[in-house]
Amino acid sequence: MLNVSEGAAPSGVPVTGPFLRAAWGEDGPRAPIWIMRQAGRYLPEYRALKARSNFLEMVRTPELAAEITLQPIRRFPLDAAIIFSDIMTPLEALGVDIAFTPGPHVAEPLRSAAQIEALRAPEAEIAPYVGEALRLVRAELPAQTGLIGFAGAPLTLAAYLIEGSGSKEYEHFRAFLRAQPAALHVLLEKLTTVTIAYLKMQIGAGAQAVQLFDSWAGLHDLPTYRTFGIPYYKRILEALDGLGAARIFFALGASHLSAAIAELPCEVVGVDWRTDLHVARAAFGPRALQGNLDTAVLYADAPALEREAHNVLEAGRGGAHIFNLGHGIWPDVSPDAVARLIDAVHAYDRTA
Numbered sequence: 589m590l591n592v593s594e595g596a597a598p599s600g601v602p603v604t605g606p607f608l609r610a611a612w613g614e615d616g617p618r619a620p621i622w623i624m625r626q627a628g629r630y631l632p633e634y635r636a637l638k639a640r641s642n643f644l645e646m647v648r649t650p651e652l653a654a655e656i657t658l659q660p661i662r663r664f665p666l667d668a669a670i671i672f673s674d675i676m677t678p679l680e681a682l683g684v685d686i687a688f689t690p691g692p693h694v695a696e697p698l699r700s701a702a703q704i705e706a707l708r709a710p711e712a713e714i715a716p717y718v719g720e721a722l723r724l725v726r727a728e729l730p731a732q733t734g735l736i737g738f739a740g741a742p743l744t745l746a747a748y749l750i751e752g753s754g755s756k757e758y759e760h761f762r763a764f765l766r767a768q769p770a771a772l773h774v775l776l777e778k779l780t781t782v783t784i785a786y787l788k789m790q791i792g793a794g795a796q797a798v799q800l801f802d803s804w805a806g807l808h809d810l811p812t813y814r815t816f817g818i819p820y821y822k823r824i825l826e827a828l829d830g831l832g833a834a835r836i837f838f839a840l841g842a843s844h845l846s847a848a849i850a851e852l853p854c855e856v857v858g859v860d861w862r863t864d865l866h867v868a869r870a871a872f873g874p875r876a877l878q879g880n881l882d883t884a885v886l887y888a889d890a891p892a893l894e895r896e897a898h899n900v901l902e903a904g905r906g907g908a909h910i911f912n913l914g915h916g917i918w919p920d921v922s923p924d925a926v927a928r929l930i931d932a933v934h935a936y937d938r939t940a
């Protein structure tokens with residue numbers, strides 16, 4: 589059943605379970621499912637741990653990070669686990685001081701070329717505790733369940749580093765991009781180097797797929813994205829080629845950027861809820877698609893939830909499909925709705 593002509597795993601890489609089979613291109617009878625931000629605040633068991641710890645301590649303690657990664661796997665029949673961490677955690681290696689409140693907050697936002705030049709080159713392994721957590725998770729995870737590592741895309745990391753925190757308009761970042769493009773390239777270069785080392789470390793520690801999150805791609809027009817995003821993402825994804833991990837690229841609010849995203853060397857393209865999967869299939873050709881139920885549907889009643897899930901599954905036909913939400917799950921979603929969604933996805937026969 590594995591499609592060996594397009595996007596097949598390098599020989600010798602074990603492709604076990606529905607998630608990895610779909611990631612490597614199998615257009616199988618059932619769609620596997622995992623959920624962005626599946627380890628987190630909507631789970632009472634996460635909130636119980638959070639009451640006794642803080643986010644960074646949880647991320648930096650391998651036993652805690654592994655336990656939180658496994659919480660949704662114990663509760664639901666999900667097809668993949670994603671390591672509990674954050675896109676900002678590897679940046680500590682550059683000497684950046686980041687707090688979570690709960691979104692990332694940079695103590696000294698980068699607003700000058702001198703600050704960017706002064707970022708130190710990482711000397712030791714980047715966030716080795718993430719590798720340790722991955723090893724602990726893999727040892728506990730059923731063989732059929734995939735393990736996903738991740739990193740933030742450099743342009744999204746740069747948005748947080750320059751703005752200083754999450755923002756509606758990212759006006760400082762967008763102004764910096766126009767006023768100081770050379771300094772931004774220096775920053776993106778440093779972030780690319782860190783990201784390659786960080787993702788290679790995760791793959792070495794057991795990540796069978798890695799997702800690059802470009803959560804703020806939607807801020808940019810196509811020429812800007814081709815200048816400041818795509819070349820760096822190509823380098824990251826190319827550096828991971830042949831290591832045995834499926835490469836997932838996810839950009840939010842990026843349907844206007846799909847011509848450029850289609851050039852990226854990756855096995856899976858994540859699609860947000862605004863883009864019809866038929867349209868994404870046409871844009872991203874033989875790659876597996878991942879997505880894209882509107883998270884808000886998890887607040888709807890059971891019949892509407894099932895109907896909307898079926899619509900996504902229908903639209904995902906015609907190639908490999910990994911079911912997911914169109915973006916992360918929200919803290920007040922009911923775990924019961926998640927259970928219903930997973931059952932609906934697993935019950936759906938893609939060949940019928």
Ligand code: CP3
Pocket residue numbers: 623624625626627628629638643670671672673674675676688690691692738754801803840916
């Ligand atoms: O289950 C998983 O998906 C793994 C864990 C994960 C977290 N952050 C945990 C987290 C992942 C994959 C991320 C990635 C991340 N972090 C992204 C990319 C994905 C996206 O949503 O677009 C971004 C943009 C961030 C930055 C970030 N970190 C924000 C905006 C926030 C706060 C608001 C929010 O949505 O949670 C965080 C903090 C954060 N990261 C929390 C968790 C569980 C909440 C911390 C807490 O419990 O107080």
